[in-house]
Amino acid sequence: MPFSDTQPALLVLADGTSYRGWSFGASGTSIGEVVFNTGMTGYQEVLTDPSYCGQIVTFTYPELGNTGVNAEDEESDRPQVKGAIARNICQRPSNWRSSQSLPDYLKKHNIPGIYGIDTRALTRKIRIVGAMNGGISTEILDPAELLSRVQSAPNMKGLNLVPQVSTPTAYEWSEITDGHWEFRAEPGTTNGDRLTVVALDLGVKRNILRRLASYGCRVVVVPANTPPEEILKYNPDGIFLSNGPGDPAAVTEAISTTKALLESQKPIFGICLGHQILGLSLGGETFKLKFGHRGLNQPAGLQRQVEITSQNHSFALDPDSLGPEIEVTHLNLNDRTVAGLRHKTLPIFSVQYHPEASPGPHDSDYIFERFVQTMRESRAAVN
Numbered sequence: 247m248p249f250s251d252t253q254p255a256l257l258v259l260a261d262g263t264s265y266r267g268w269s270f271g272a273s274g275t276s277i278g279e280v281v282f283n284t285g286m287t288g289y290q291e292v293l294t295d296p297s298y299c300g301q302i303v304t305f306t307y308p309e310l311g312n313t314g315v316n317a318e319d320e321e322s323d324r325p326q327v328k329g330a331i332a333r334n335i336c337q338r339p340s341n342w343r344s345s346q347s348l349p350d351y352l353k354k355h356n357i358p359g360i361y362g363i364d365t366r367a368l369t370r371k372i373r374i375v376g377a378m379n380g381g382i383s384t385e386i387l388d389p390a391e392l393l394s395r396v397q398s399a400p401n402m403k404g405l406n407l408v409p410q411v412s413t414p415t416a417y418e419w420s421e422i423t424d425g426h427w428e429f430r431a432e433p434g435t436t437n438g439d440r441l442t443v444v445a446l447d448l449g450v451k452r453n454i455l456r457r458l459a460s461y462g463c464r465v466v467v468v469p470a471n472t473p474p475e476e477i478l479k480y481n482p483d484g485i486f487l488s489n490g491p492g493d494p495a496a497v498t499e500a501i502s503t504t505k506a507l508l509e510s511q512k513p514i515f516g517i518c519l520g521h522q523i524l525g526l527s528l529g530g531e532t533f534k535l536k537f538g539h540r541g542l543n544q545p546a547g548l549q550r551q552v553e554i555t556s557q558n559h560s561f562a563l564d565p566d567s568l569g570p571e572i573e574v575t576h577l578n579l580n581d582r583t584v585a586g587l588r589h590k591t592l593p594i595f596s597v598q599y600h601p602e603a604s605p606g607p608h609d610s611d612y613i614f615e616r617f618v619q620t621m622r623e624s625r626a627a628v629n
């Protein structure tokens with residue numbers, strides 16, 4: 247059932263398939279890479295995660311908007327997607343924290359959405375054919391016309407989207423928890439003992455910063471183009487390479503910054519795009535997956551020990567490109583792609599998945615603890 251004041255909308259994929267539905271959010275036309283997310287909850291976190299910049303997300307969960315939108319669950323200061331696709335939109339959101347409805351929120355930020363779509367068929371299509379560009383529009387309702395716009399859009403492969411989402415200036419992060427997580431600072435830690443982490447912002451999710459702060463770290467977030475010498479001026483105990491959008495191989499500045507930082511022998515920890523950048527800076531190569539991994543129940547591990555993880559990525563490191571100094575610590579157990587690595591001699595490790603997932607399983611929170619321990623050990627070794 248459409249809203250009473252709704253307008254028709256059209257979705258067209260680059261292979262020519264078209265779907266008709268109704269508009270929610272802003273009017274207009276938007277083109278991006280269409281990807282599916284299988285999480286049963288967390289639409290606000292998905293829509294505001296900067297890693298989705300340039301993408302239109304279709305949700306396999308059948309109804310969006312039930313709990314509205316609130317200020318605490320934002321992963322950045324705005325929705326970052328090019329558009330949203332839903333089977334249905336809740337007309338009467340209800341939650342004690344809700345301050346706005348999802349359609350009003352998207353409208354305010356000029357992001358279009360389309361609902362009334364057979365999202366099962368759409369997901370199966372992407373699963374079979376692969377992720378591809380698509381467009382949603384309330385103004386171009388002729389599929390052939392929208393298709394020509396879609397076909398002239400750039401491919402995600404080769405796109406560096408980091409400059410669009412990184413912070414323009416450095417800042418210190420202070421918030422420690424989103425309320426669903428434990429505060430994990432080591433008891434008795436005084437300000438003088440606090441570990442300093444410099445986070446290279448490639449499109450960072452706020453919950454990662456909250457988790458680092460919850461473990462007692464002082465977190466300084468710096469722009470993606472910060473030179474390595476500037477980063478080292480903070481005298482960090484560890485460097486964090488964040489998640490982020492686009493093709494990792496195109497983020498050449500962050501790759502060369504990381505290469506230079508490797509020489510400092512400081513602990514380095516990367517998540518998702520940060521993991522890929524770390525692998526690239528160590529001489530590895532990345533490739534694009536057919537449709538990526540996006541959801542809250544992706545199994546990762548090696549053989550017997552499995553973590554259920556939250557994931558959101560299109561690219562992965564090619565295991566054959568990684569040198570003998572790298573150990574693969576986790577595989578995605580659905581398709582056995584690389585999900586984690588560590589350097590055999592340097593205090594460096596990374597994961598392709600999201601240990602900070604919120605909502606999502608907390609199985610992997612120990613990764614933050616490992617980073618804190620690594621920084622403590624390396625501080626003790628230097629002193």
Ligand SMILES: NC(=O)CC[C@H](N)C(=O)O
Pocket residue numbers: 297488489490491492493494517518519520558559560561562
């Ligand atoms: N969440 C992320 O950091 C995504 C990394 C990268 N943009 C990819 O799609 O693979």
